[in-house]
Amino acid sequence: MAWRGCSRLQLQLRRCLGDRQAWGRRGIVSCIDPSVGLTEEQKEFQKVAFDFAAKEMAPYMAEWDEKEIFPVETMRKASQLGFGGIYVQPDVGGSGLSRLDTSIIFEALSTGCVSTTAYMSIQNMCAWMIDTFGSQEQRHKYCPSLCSMEKLASYCLTEPGSGSDAASLLTTAKRKGDAYVLNGSKAFISGGGDADVYVVMCRTGGSGPKGISCMVVEKGTPGLSFGKKEKKMGWCSQPTRAVIFEDCAVPVANRVGEEGQGFNIAMKGLNGGRINIASCSLGAAHACILLARDHLKVRKQFGEILASSQYLQFRLAEMATRLVASRLMVRNAARALQENREDAVALCSMAKLFATDECFAICNQALQMHGGYGYLKDYTVQQFVRDIRVHQILEGTNEVMRMIIARSLLQA
Template sequence: MLLTEQQEMIQMVAKRIAKEKIALSAKDVDEGGHLSWENVRIMGENGLFGVHVPEEYGGVGSDMVSHVAVVEEIAAVCASTSVTLSTQALTIAPFLIAGTEAQKRKYVTPLATGQVLGSFGITEPGAGSDVSSLKTTAVKSGDSYILNGHKVFITNAGESEIYVFVTRTSEERTRGISLFVVEKGTSGLTFGKKEDKMGIRGSVTREIFLENVVVPKENMIGEEGHGFKVLMNVFNETRPVVGAQATGIARGAYEYCLNYVKERKQFNRPLHQFQMVQAMLADMAMRIEASRLLVWKAASLIDQNSPNVIAQSSMAKCFASDTAMEVTTNAVQLLGGYGYIKDYPVERMMRDAKITQIYEGTNQIQRIIIANQLINQD
């Protein structure tokens, strides 16, 4: 699958920014465990947050294929910064899928231009893979809704200005779910401590508490009780983005490793001359290429509004994230003792890769989704 001229141009812009700007701070971002607002500024000024967003809402007006190509380029040098991109897309998605025109203009435009960051509050202490068991409530009161609940593992929590929350508006499992947008500073919206994570340490993760948070009814995204359907459509669009992130992490580790084995010598021979090393490199390269093609295919199906996107999105996310874990682990192995030292980037990439198998639906859940789609297809 080849990129169009526009898609290729957008990818090249992202590649240049990644190499000349984002890569320079990747080590410091990881070690400091902080969000890089400088990287946010750089990506915003270059339109990377809104690549797939229509121009009328502040975006570039391209497509999902371009977006995943951009995410891969950023992830290849700094996974933490790529999470900022993917989370912004996650927050934008429900507005583009089910938002009103007023909501799109009010919220999508500042998100797409990078003026503010956004967060999507889905996960709860008792609701991870099983979203339908969430407990956060939204109770109607006149022309408003009152939100109460507890969200965990929320990316950019405390840093974002715009929050989308998945809530329960009735006791029905899937038909009782609704989405609301809440702005930072709203009374009753508070944040927990910053989580100390194994990987993607330059992406801030916190708990969120909602205590009698009052929002007007116009802050509901879509219709009451239709939130689960919107959420599933959001995941169909964002899982390939995680696949792109995973592909980028794997590629970054592979490229570093390839250069290393060309220079490193053992038994008076460069490492790349040993057949076992060659076989590992070949497997790494094949899996990365296959991951990218799966991701691009899923993204192209999204652009075509294809009904077959569900299985393809899960395949892309699952295969690419498994690939990222395998490739980064092998990269550490090929660097030997040096691979285990923080002076070399592959140990960071290995830590970063693990989360891609977990968020946006664990890979165990992805396999169930894929199997169900295969069994039930016409």
């Protein structure tokens, strides 16, 4: 089997491939089967991802959430399967897979733990940005250790005063000889304080998007510090902190791309990030439908199992329909992005808007079907609800997605 340079994943496939019927008995339901329409190769690495999620993530997701454990060693195990740099080029340690392949993998992994998978998607995005826009020296310096997750990465765009309006960011980078001196702060940074590499958008020029550049800042650089660890509603298996720059000198050699190219780099990264986070929502929704189905089949009220209620049958049918529609939108957008089509930005925004809204509604309905039990932390469904709520906010709020889609239509 040719595997486009990804020998680690190929070896794992040879070990893990087995009886597909046995896989089917683990809970795959035909009408929502996520493998429908995939190539044999895609089905194989999807199975590896499902297996990893079931064995290495799902049994621990509640503990990671409750104790706010950042499961670095588990993520490094995932990187041994090729999941640390899925769409990074193989010559620097990546798997060289497509955006659709990436979506398939993140959807499967998220059935085991959304929060941890979402951080891995950010790691992948940072590695891809350096791989795509960095110099050969930068690619070979940073990407191998990021793809192996020996080193962790954080994406630093959002600031306390600029979230949706990213082009108004205020963190400055003043050129002084062979260095840039950074001053400012970033907010809500996943991996902040724990990550080793920070991909930072900062202002090297005038106001607006054309004044923004991209820098790689390494942990331990004098002038780099971090805020307190945030207490969050969800995404508790990954730390979130402010990242602070106070006269932080960064070598000019750490600038990714040319001056003024940073905003373009950031937006291109986010297009893929929107597909990734929508894919994480798909995994959560798929898991919640199975949890709801199983609960309806055993829980009794008024002398009958809940599954006999036509009302609940209809709601379950609606949940399944929303999931399949969302998956089709996400995969269509992933193909458009891979092909660099003109409509890719709008389609990525549509997919992120639709999938994160619909999948949250699916998970929330699954919790409702559990009744009071769904509100207990002993039941997994509540964690899926908490973890994917933020997907409607990050990588561009869903209100911003609507703006992008409308602008695409009106400018045509």
